[in-house]
Amino acid sequence: MRRLGSVQRKMSCAFVTEVKDEPSAKRERQPFKVLATETISHKALDADIYSAIPTEKVDGTCCYITTYKDKPYLWARLDRKPNKQADKRFKNFLHSKEKSKEFLWNVEEDFKPVPECWIPAKEIEQLNGNLVPDENGHIPGWVPVEKNSKQYCWHSSVVNYEFEIALVLKHHPDDSELLEISAVPLSDLLEQTLELIGTNINGNPYGLGNKKHPLHFLIPHGAFQIRNLPTLKHSELLSWFEGCTEGKIEGIVWHCNNGYLIKVHRHHLGLCWPIPETYLNSKPVIVNMNLNKYDCAFDTNSLFNQLSKIDKQIFGRLKDIILDI
Incomplete structure (x- = not known):
């Protein structure tokens, strides 16, 4: 199977877009909207979008894992x-x-x-x-996230450089209907891009944690493949986003054979985001930290320590995880 989540090319919209002289619902102070037409773009066709792998576009901030100081490090996006x-x-x-x-x-x-x-x-x-x-x-570029960084404190909360692990959210390996929060070796994520989501990221569209007990995770790009996507037609995608449980997502990213990424965002179809209930919050989630093999003691207030207290517990949805120090 093709590996997803590695460093990829810049994304292009699946459809030819047109600009409307109306205020953007996505970006403040942007006096125009970018809307998709019914015509598939040449870039999408050239990248053979019909044989590409469709995945959920997750709403967070982009990160990258590569070597720094001879160790695998989390890097934050800095243009x-x-x-x-x-x-x-x-x-x-x-x-x-x-x-x-x-x-x-x-x-x-x-x-x-x-x-x-x-x-x-x-x-x-x-x-x-x-x-x-x-x-x-x-x-576009990257800067390394140092331990206890004030500027990138939410980034640093999901990594531990002493034990070289990161907090990752993805499907349970044995059950695609179950999400799993786990501590993953940074070395397993080298040269991958990921999305940081959580309480203090992008207005927290997934409702994770709260101000007193913030909760953040990394999601490898391409982690959530879409299984029942309709044909690549404007009207059918619009109906899918509006009427299907699987369509309660920010957008779709197609991972093409040549490494290109093709996307369509709800805003391209004139739909709202964020929405009250998301597909990411429709599935149960298990906390599976498995930290015994690290023989480690974490700082009392660290996210790793807090999650270790609820290890092996299953929650009805991500929103139900409330940490309590």
Whole structure:
């Protein structure tokens, strides 16, 4: 079976999109909407989307696991963005009548500084030895999440570098209808991208934990494959999102044979997100930490320690897990 969850190329929409002069329901201060037409995009067809693996698009923040200080480390997404002057020039260009021309960046002068440990995402193109910004004028990249990081405290809560493990949510290996929270060796996740979800991420669309006892997990990209997806037609996908339990998700990501990712978001179809009840919260979940093999003692307030107290317990849904120190 094809391995999912490794570092992939930038996502493209499955359908040709058009811009409507209406305020975006997804992004604040964006005065337009991007909606899908009924035409499948050339990028999707070229990537052979019909033979691709459809998976649930999980609403969180993207992470990456690779080596740092000779150990597997969790890295947080940090895009290198243009400074104020360059951003103004770029926006003027986007609103000008010269879109047929190419905007010329000076990477050394046009972008804000990033930490020395910053690395660019692997899929970023290079031209004459310089990184090429994407269509938004950003250079996607990563920074390592240090232990007890204040800036990335929710990221650091799901990893333990002493024992080199991470808190992961995925299907139970023996029961696809059961979710499992487990401590996974970071070495098993090397060179994969994952989504961090939880109490303090993206408005917590899955209702995890609470302010007093926050709860966060990592989900490998591609972990939740969609089994009963309708044909790739605008109307049928719209009906599936609106009427099926499996459709109560943020969107779909197709993992194509050539490594490309093709997506469709509920907003592309004019549908709302977040929604009150999600598919992720329709399944029972077991806490299966299995920490005995590590012979470890965790900090009292750590998420690892809190979850170890409810090890082997099964909950009706993720929302039902309430930690109590």
